[in-house]
Amino acid sequence: MTLEQLRALVSVVDHGGFRAASEALHKSQSAISIAIKNLEEELRVEIFEREGYRPLLTDHGKVLVQKARTVLSQARDLSDLAQHYAQGVEAELRIVVSEVFDIQEVLRALRIIRDQYPSTRLTLFVENFSAPLEILEDKEADIAMVAGGEMFDKIEMTRYEKLCPVSLIPVVSGCSREQKDASELTKEDLHGATQVVVTDRSRNRDERKYGILETSVPWRVNDFLTKKQIILSGLGWGRVPLHMIGDELASGDLVPLSSSDFGPVEIETYISRTTNHPFGPVAEAFWNLIIQRDYEKTNKITVKLQ
Incomplete structure (x- = not known):
């Protein structure tokens, strides 16, 4: 059993197939297949069911993959520690x-x-x-x-x-039809309005809503810079980190929503x-x-x- 075989096994599982694993590891598909076959023969255990379109783990295979992840993690720790000792800096x-x-x-x-x-x-x-x-x-x-x-x-x-903590400030564009009364806008006033939201796509997703209104129409983006640009264009409102919008607040390009219904969210x-x-x-x-x-x-x- 080698670390390369274990890397091939984990990669096939994580990437959903032999071809995708070969691309991720920069190896030929045949090399990945041979590594898995040799591993199965050495362990005398069938790791994948190959009946369908995609390789599926057997019950034994599921357990072995978890063990393989542990071994690879420990190998990385050992390599990091050795590099640390060897290099100093x-x-x-x-x-x-x-x-x-x-x-x-x-x-x-x-x-x-x-x-x-x-x-x-x-x-x-x-x-x-x-x-x-x-x-x-x-x-x-x-x-x-x-x-x-x-x-x-x-x-x-x-x-x-x-x-x-970082403050997220609720703002609307200075060119928005709603900006004139931004300091007085309530949640009821924004019923059905577009709220721009940064979405969390990580696997351990944080499900907190950070002030998302249930009555809003959400537009979801994957970063705050895009969110800021959408709000600046007058297409919606949302909360943006204060340090990203200091100049726009000073110039009036962005106007804070400051009624008692709103306020900064501290993260x-x-x-x-x-x-x-x-x-x-x-x-x-x-x-x-x-x-x-x-x-x-x-x-x-x-x-x-x-």
Whole structure:
């Protein structure tokens, strides 16, 4: 039994077939088929039923796939740990950030990281809702900056620190027919109106609605930039992170809905890492910079409020 055979097995399951698995692993379809056949012969167990159009797992196969995932995960942990010991300073830092974060705050920390560790490569993903935590769970990132903490109880071995919440502000376009009385609009006034909503497509979907009106007509998009542009064009209303719309609020291109029926929605935010993943000096430095900058920002907000 080899890790390559286990990777082929898991890939066939995850991608729904031998051809798709071969494309994902950049191997020929025959190589994938041979790997699975050899694995079945070595284990003396039929893993797939091949009667239908798509290969289906046998009952034994379902159990073996779960075990294969565990073995592959442990192999990645071992490889990461060995690389960590061999290199000292990480060759690459992988960060995934929820779209609700102010990316400029992240870039300020990364500027310091680049100056201190110029040879370390960076991979930066921007995702929505619970997707960053899934990417962290799959060991495709070293650090995740996550919006909403309800998913932490579904993922084991996770360490996290709470950061400042992000405010989602309900707004309508300044060119909208409704903008004149935006400060007085109620939920009843927006009955049947278009509400632009960012949808969560991650597998551990966060089902919270973040202020979606039951009487609205939802238009669903997959990112806040598209949502902002739709609202700016006067096609609907919705909640957008405050840091994304400061200029538009100042210019009047966007108008906040400020009646007692509306108000900002506060989303909890966190920085997170898995406890069984080795943390090198570059990741540690980024982690501490984000926490320190967030602490300084919190103090500024507190002083301002006082």
